[in-house]
Amino acid sequence: QKEVEQNSGPLSVPEGAIASLNCTYSDRVSQSFFWYRQYSGKSPELIMSIYSNGDKEDGRFTAQLNKASQYVSLLIRDSQPSDSATYLCAGGSSGTYKYIFGTGTRLKVLA
Amino acid sequence: GAGVSQSPSNKVTEKGKDVELRCDPISGHTALYWYRQSLGQGLEFLIYFQGNSAPDKSGLPSDRFSAERTGGSVSTLTIQRTQQEDSAVYLCASSPGQGWGNEKLFFGSGTQLSVL
Numbered sequence: 157q158k159e160v161e162q163n164s165g166p167l168s169v170p171e172g173a174i175a176s177l178n179c180t181y182s183d184r185v186s187q188s189f190f191w192y193r194q195y196s197g198k199s200p201e202l203i204m205s206i207y208s209n210g211d212k213e214d215g216r217f218t219a220q221l222n223k224a225s226q227y228v229s230l231l232i233r234d235s236q237p238s239d240s241a242t243y244l245c246a247g248g249s250s251g252t253y254k255y256i257f258g259t260g261t262r263l264k265v266l267a
Numbered sequence: 268g269a270g271v272s273q274s275p276s277n278k279v280t281e282k283g284k285d286v287e288l289r290c291d292p293i294s295g296h297t298a299l300y301w302y303r304q305s306l307g308q309g310l311e312f313l314i315y316f317q318g319n320s321a322p323d324k325s326g327l328p329s330d331r332f333s334a335e336r337t338g339g340s341v342s343t344l345t346i347q348r349t350q351q352e353d354s355a356v357y358l359c360a361s362s363p364g365q366g367w368g369n370e371k372l373f374f375g376s377g378t379q380l381s382v383l
Contacts, residue, residue, distance in 0.1 A: 162309075188369040199358060199374040200310070207369060244309060248369055253298055253362075254323055255372060259309035 159185050160247050162258035170266050175232040177261050179245030182226070185256050187248030189221060189228045194242045194260065204230060235265040269293075271375035273359050279381045280349055288344045288378045290359030297364030299342050300372065301334060305355045313357075316342060317364055349382045356380070 159182045169175045177191075188207045192200035206212045206219040206228065218231040228247075232239055242260040249256055272291040280286050292299050301313040312326040316336045327333070331349075336342040346353055356377045362370040 190371070192372075199376055200372075201374070202371045205369070205371065246310075246372075252323060253315055253317065253364070253370075254312060255300070256312065257302070257310035 158182070158258075159249075159256045160245055160258040162243075162245050162261050164259055165262040166264050167261055168264045168266060169235050171235060171237060173235050173265075175235045175239065175263055175265070177230040177232075177243050177245075177263065178227060179229065179258055180227045181245075181247050181256075185247030185249055189219070189248075190246040190255070191217075191219060191228075191230045192244040192246060192257075194244055196241070200244055232263075235263075237265045237267045239263060240265050271359055271361050271373050273357075273375035273378050275378060276376060277379045277381075279383065281383055282351060283348055285345065285347045286349055286380065288346075288357050288359075288380070290342045290344070290361075290375060292340065292342070292359070292361030293373055294340075295363070296361035296373070297339060298362045298370070299336060300360045300362075301342070301344050302358045302360065303355045304358060304377075310358065313344070346380075349380075351382050354380055354382045 161180045191204040194200045204219040206221045212219045216233045220229045242262045244260045245258040246255045274289045299316040302310040314324045318339045331347045334344045358377045359375045360372040
């Protein structure tokens with residue numbers, strides 16, 4: 157099992173819909189979790205972090221963490237064409253500063 | 268500086284040549300990371316530094332790859348005898364270095380390396 161796994165997509169949603177992005181992780185990744193957004197040809201930028209079980213909301217974004225099932229998700233409400241990007245899930249590796257990234261899910265929001 | 272700075276932004280080299288990639292992190296950030304991203308792929312961890320020390324070099328693909336950091340600031344990633352499979356975007360990131368695996372990474376704009 158890869159340490160952090162994501163479906164590569166593309167995930168296509170109509171403008172205004174909810175986009176749901178999912179990520180699963182292995183036992184080696186257990187500290188904290190991050191969602192980065194990467195536009196084509198650009199560097200990743202952090203949009204959400206989550207450390208505890210449950211939901212964390214920030215504007216149109218909600219991150220959900222379920223440690224028992226080892227998954228983390230990102231919901232984007234009222235999706236906009238400008239949300240079209242690749243979303244990278246990352247986890248902190250136990251006992252180190254190392255961050256492990258998934259391969260990313262490409263999101264396309266259709267106008 | 269205001270952000271993480273990487274140079275050069277693009278590097279084209281011939282197979283077998285050595286290349287040096289530079290990263291200047293955010294001032295005061297003690298943690299520095301190198302990642303590699305191949306076309307359409309995620310980020311592959313290469314190495315991280317805490318100050319001038321590299322506690323984790325586990326991601327370096329081969330002994331052709333090395334990295335150093337001096338003065339707790341600038342870092343250089345060196346690839347010797349480049350191969351075509353080394354072609355990728357090399358991303359540097361820094362973070363304050365105060366927490367175990369729970370810090371935001373600030374990324375530079377990357378170096379696009381093309382080995383012909």
